[in-house]
Amino acid sequence: MTLEAVLVVASALFAVGLYGALSQQVVVMVMMGLELMINGILLAAGGFWWFLAPDPSGQVLLLVILAAMTVEMAMGFAVATLLHRRRQTDMTDMAQELSR
């Protein structure tokens, strides 16, 4: 287990998540892609921390990443619920007025 190994695995997770976030049509599946990307970032941060500078203040970054993940989930679910309530849909393609 080296820093390089951890980072390669983390970038693989990030890349898989990116594929999901870009290609999926259903809002909840897009969120799963985002989660997977943050999963990779979390692993990379853990690796950097352990292999480069293992002092406790660095771990706070991981806590912030976890917090960002929960905020993303909560807001994502809220918007998905709103979208469903207003449009009876769960597809990103049908919520495009921001792109016009």
Next chain:
Amino acid sequence: MTDSAVVTVSALWAVIAGTLLCGFAVFAVTLDAGLSARAHGAGGGWFTLPSRLARLLRQRRRTTVAADTLLWRVGGIGMFIGAFLMVAVIPLGRWTLADLDVGVVWFNTIDVLVWALVWLTGWGANSTHSLVGGYRFLAHGLAYELPLMFALVAPAIAAGSLRVGAVASAQQDDVWFVVWMPVAFLIYLIGVMGFSVWGPFAAALATDIAGGAGAELSAVDRLVFHAGRYLFLAAGAAFSVPLFLGGGAGPWLPAWAWVLIKTLVVLAVLVWLRRKVPLLRPDRFMSIGWTILLPAIVVQDLVVSVVAVWKG
């Protein structure tokens, strides 16, 4: 307080710990059956466990159309294994299997796994009542889990450590935590009943939805799922001992004996409560959990923190 008040024993002792846990579960089943028999005016109930065991082991496995077998089995087997993982951090007097520096969080992590496991059991069968049961459990979970987390925090704050051994030894020559954090203890017990799908929290398995999450379970699957519930109840009772009831503290008897006795008492109370408390509707309990239990436990944590700071 010393952090190394407990000795870590070799992993082989896990067999003993597992056997003890099974013993507690057998006790819970038998006591429940005995109380059941007495409520119906009959005696005994001693043969319930072997007869149920024999019936479920001999039964032929039923299956449903388009069942998601993988997830279904994961749910049941996970329920069975989870409780054994829980007891790994519970010290038996002076000995413990794993003196994790985050023992309390370990316990919490395992009990959160139950969310997934019960829902998977409900989902896997591909049956309506079963899935409704899974949803009911999640609704209960949303209401009991947060208060439970704050309840687990209280003893850890008072002991200044997330190490279960340190929490137990902090009460060694002091008043037990249950005395000055009764709210946390009560909410902890509510949480234990919650993640064991027990008593007031058995709405997920209620008869109005034909057994809910367990409706389609049969044979060995039914055995491991329900055995898992009893094991979780026993593990939850055992964990309350180092957390709130002074661990092995007590006169005359050795520490390990006190841990076992206290566990038995808490477990007996939990089993007895099943008949005394009505089933809580998940939607109603949501209000209770968020508007009564959560503020109450936050105030309790505040009191504990102030006392901990004041004591230095």
Next chain:
Amino acid sequence: MLIGIAFWVLAVIAVATGLAVFVVNSMARATYALAVSFIAVGGQILLLQQNYLGLITILMMVMEMAVMAVYMVMFMGMNPALMPMDMTHGKKTAIGASVGAFVVLAGGALLVPWPDRRGGPPDDLTHALGLEIMDGKMLVMAVVGAVMVATIVAGVVLAAGRTRYDRFGDDLRQRGSNGASLGGAQK
């Protein structure tokens, strides 16, 4: 050695289940594949000696995925297990972007000359982290707390179906709120 093997096993599980999320055609399996991916990464963080964070990752993510599964079943317009169909768009662009991202990131990970390790970990890491949160980095955690509260409020405002007119009548004169015993779940 043992840690190395455990790391690579967990790595394979994490990436394989991560891929499975977008391959399997069952909503529950996709969600719980993601949960397994998170559990594997949590295990890797435990291997990197961060006990508290590893366990917290597993705890939070299993909880989130249990809730996520409910949303999946609730909002997926059709059941892909019953009606196999491709619910994706711009697949080629997405694959290109993700392969590109992987090549850039992994290449960077392998080619950048990483500096040597500075200092060593403290003896009791969890304790040190607790002190850090409550001491030097308290402002960070205080801000995170405020953000969390804001998220709860915003989430409820966006998602709640009941408005104040549902609760207090058209002229806002109705006493109390109907349906409160249902936890506000219905109008």
